Each structure stands twice: as C-alpha cells, then as structure tokens.
Amino acid sequence: MKKTIAVLGFGYMIILWSSCQNSEKKNADNMKAHAGISRVDWGKADGKTVHLYTLTNNNGAQVKISDYGGTITSWVFPDKKGNKSSIVLGFDSLSGYLAKPPYFGATVGRYGNRIANGKFKIGDQTYTLAINNGKNALHGGLKGFDKVVWDAAPIIDSVPSLTLNYLSKDGEEGYPGNLNVTVSFSLSNDNELTIEYNAITDKTTPINLTNHSYFNLTGDVNNTVLSQLLMIDADHYTPVDTTLIPTGEIKAVKGTPFDFTKSMSIGSRINEVVGGYDHNFVLNQKNHLQEPAVILYDTLSGRKLELFTMEPGVQFYTGNFLDGSIKNSQGIPIRQHTGMCLETQHFPDSPNEPSFPTTLLNPGDKYHTITKYKVTVQ
DSSP: OHHHHHHHHHHHHHHHHHHHHHHHHHHHHHHHHHOEEEEEEEEEETTEEEEEEEEEOTTOOEEEEETBTTEEEEEEEEOTTSOEEESBOOOSSTHHHHTOOSOTTOEEOSBOSEEGGGEEEETTEEEEOOOOBTTBEETTSTTOGGGSBOEEEEEOSSSOEEEEEEEEOTTGGGOOSOEEEEEEEEEOTTSEEEEEEEEEESSOEEOBOEEOOEEOTTSOTTSOSTTSEEEEOOSEEEOBOTTSOBOSOOEEOTTSTTOOSSOEEGGGSGGGSTTSOEEEEEOOSSOTTTSOSEEEEOTTTOEEEEEEESSSEEEEEOOTTOOSOSBOTTSOBOOTTSOEEEEEESOTTGGGOTTSOOOEEOTTOOEEEEEEEEEEEO
16 A cells, blocks of 8 residues: 555656646746737827837847837846846836936937037038027937837847838928938847837938937946946047037047046046036947947946947936936936936037038938847846
8 A cells, every 4th residue: 555655656746747847848938939029009199009019039038119209118137136127217108208208218310419509501501400408409309209109010020120110301390301210129039139220311411310228237226327337449539518519629538537448437437527427439440230339337236238339429428417306117216327328329419510420311322320239147
C-alpha cells in the first residue's frame, strides 16, 4: 500500500511538473503573442477621435504614442532590479496634453526650436511667423505639429511600427508651402526606438523636426536628473543671448561647463550656466547612426540611454521652466530638473544665420532624417 502511494505520488509530481512546464510555455507564448501594436480610443480633439497606440517588443518593453501631436506618452522599461517604470514624462489621459504642457513627448514642427523675432527671409520675401516665446517663434508656433491630430497607419510586422502623416498647409503659422510630413516610430527587440522623419513641399520652406521627450532614467518624477551622467560627442556649442537665440558664434566647449565630451553628472556645473542648460551642441562630424552622439546613464536604476542621429546638432535642455504647477497622472508635481530633453536638430534660428547648416527644403527635394534611442541596463 505504501509503495502504491509512493508511485502515485511520484506520478502526481510528474503531472504537476508537466503542467508547470506547459503553463510556463503558455505564458511565454502569450508574451510573444502580445508583441506588436495595439490601439485604443483616447478622446477627441479638433472634432476628431484621438487614439493611443502601444508598441510592445518581445522583451516586454512598451512605448505608447498618441496621434495627438505625434506624442510619446510613456516608455516602460525595467531597471536593474526588474522594476518597470516609464523613462519619459507624460500623462495617462488626453486631458493632460490638451492642457498644453511644455511639449511633453511631442513631435515638434514645422520648425523645432526658436526663430528670432518670428521672421526670416527666403530670397527677397520676408515671412512673419506666429510669436509664442517672448518676441520669438518657438517649436512651430501657437498651434504647431504637437497640437494637431495626425493620420495614423499602424504596421504589424516583425518590428511593431506606427506611421503618422500630417499635411501642414501653405501659410499655417506663417510658414510657406504645403508641407506633407510623415513620421514613423518603430520599437525593435534590441530595445531601440527609431524615429524616421520624411517630408516634401511645393514651396521653399524651413523645416526642423524633432521629438521633445523629457527623459528621467530613474523612472520616478520625485527624482531630479542632476545626478545622471551625460556624454555629448560635441567639441562646440552655439552660445545664446538672453532670449535663447544663438549669437551666430560656434564656440569650443573646452574649459566651459558645456564640456560633456567625457561623461559628467548633469548637475556638477549647472550652477555656472545662467538659467540652466538649454543650448544647441554641435555634434562632431561622425557617423552618429553607427556610434552614439549622446550617452545618458543613471547609477540608481542602472538604465543607460544611447542616442544615434543623422542631425548635426542636439538641444540639451534640463527642464529649467518646470515649476511644479503641472502634475503627472499620479498627482505628483513635476518640478525643475525632473526631466531633461535631447532634441536632435539643425541649429536654432538657422533661417537667419547663413553660416549655420541650411534648413531650407525646396520643391522636388525630400527631407529625410533618422534618430534612434537605445535603452539597456547595466
């Protein structure tokens, strides 16, 4: 009898083990099955239905993007202990974005960054833009690309992707030409988020597209970014006046608080920069799609962000104007320096600085640029 019970007990253990194995396989298969892209309705803006798309890779990393403003609302990735949280600032609901926060996660255009006095010339013709930043035009104007509903075409492929399209009409915010813009987002199994920008126009127009995500690699808005370590592969930067318009000079970073050619904590010299960092760094002439232009590392979480780009510059901004008046979806005030931006770009005010790389797009030409962000844990 005892022998029979022992055999039955062993058999039960085999069945239980087999059941666990099948359950684990089923869970693994379910995780694999969820890799891809999903969509939910997220409210209305401009009389149109707004959607929220979730891109998930085979590792379970998730990036959420709304067709309102082409906005990255979250990027969930585990820290070195396996705890998952979003490494970008954002909101869980559309209402947070309709309240017009400072470009959280937005696709910025027609011209990212500032244009002095909201004016520029093409040939003999002067164009006057919408003024929305003191006496200057910023990030496309009063209703830039961050405040419109884009047309979306999700792609279910080996790599989950989302393509957004927007037609910016001639004269919109003062810019010339009908500009047809496409922005594609894809999330690879190597935890790379690639953003590809394309555009064509029927009149010569300046264009400077970027993404305005605020990163905080700790995943906790209670923490500032000041202890995070930053490397920017730039030997020069463009100094600015009191309104943050470039002076036209391209200055060496050596011997200044703008020298991030070697990894330095963001807060180590920020007090030497009036108002904090909000400056364009002139990237060294390398193939920055193959090697990183910027590396950001957080010792607390172990997360590392590498940035790759085709652009000649990157705007490093330390969230100087965040003052706690905006709260995240958990009701936590978003305070100064709790997020930082790395906006890949051509230089600010390029239409008024002939010595800067041109941002003019002509009819018959194609605007094309790629920026990639890769996250790992150390």
